[in-house]
């Protein structure tokens with residue numbers, strides 16, 4: 625007998641971890657939250673659709689992890705502390721094995737960040753997962769896209785491009801050697817940079833997370849800040865796994881234009897750059913990849929040589 629909506633919520637998503645800021649969680653018509661004194665509420669929402677944002681047949685555990693990770697990444701980009709989530713799940717059928725695995729992936733990440741599920745909804749339809757996350761932020765310490773100024777250093781966390789390379793390998797059903805495993809997991813299991821975002825609250829002048837590709841997102845940050853940027857491609861973090869599977873131009877294209885990394889892109893004033901010289905912050909590698917310029921537009925250089933980038937379709941670049 626198929627599970628009803630109530631059965632699904634009770635069996636897989638009911639009574640989870642308690643938080644002092646959740647006055648009433650799942651079970652009534654709506655949730656009630658206690659807003660901590662001296663905090664602002666930060667909200668973000670992201671939807672992932674099977675066949676659009678992740679390939680059909682992606683393991684349910686990975687779908688659960690990734691759907692929450694992309695949302696937590698948006699909170700990380702604001703410097704917020706995550707606190708709760710609500711979930712809307714559209715499913716073709718109430719497959720108990722799938723639901724159990726989905727909940728496992730979702731809650732493993734939620735528990736790691738002490739995020740409580742406070743409400744949800746299930747409907748029958750194509751596989752679509754919408755999560756809204758909430759978090760708290762100190763009123764005078766948060767990160768926006770609009771704070772970059774000419775002369776600021778430009779930084780990125782992690783190794784941009786690996787997620788796009790991993791997605792290409794998943795789509796090609798590539799043999800699963802160690803490099804391929806690493807790259808695929810970078811797409812399927814992005815690690816939201818929550819601790820880094822918290823650490824950057826008092827260091828960065830602007831920040832955002834990289835979801836559409838380094839250059840495309842950098843353009844958004846520059847537009848919001850009313851400035852431009854110069855990227856030195858030789859300073860981009862190298863990926864041994866990408867280099868083992870792809871030639872140099874392809875690696876560069878993934879690093880500059882591949883989406884789905886969920887790393888943080890941020891800027892730092894010259895006065896604050898000393899705090900970053902060690903190259904690691906909150907346990908994450910950060911690399912200085914360029915400089916913010918007064919002149920608008922994003923330009924890429926290798927040494928003093930400018931690289932000409934050619935647009936090939938919406939929000940994508942190809943190297944000429």
Ligand SMILES: [Mg+2]
Pocket residue numbers: 697698701832833834835
């Ligand atoms: Mg974002």
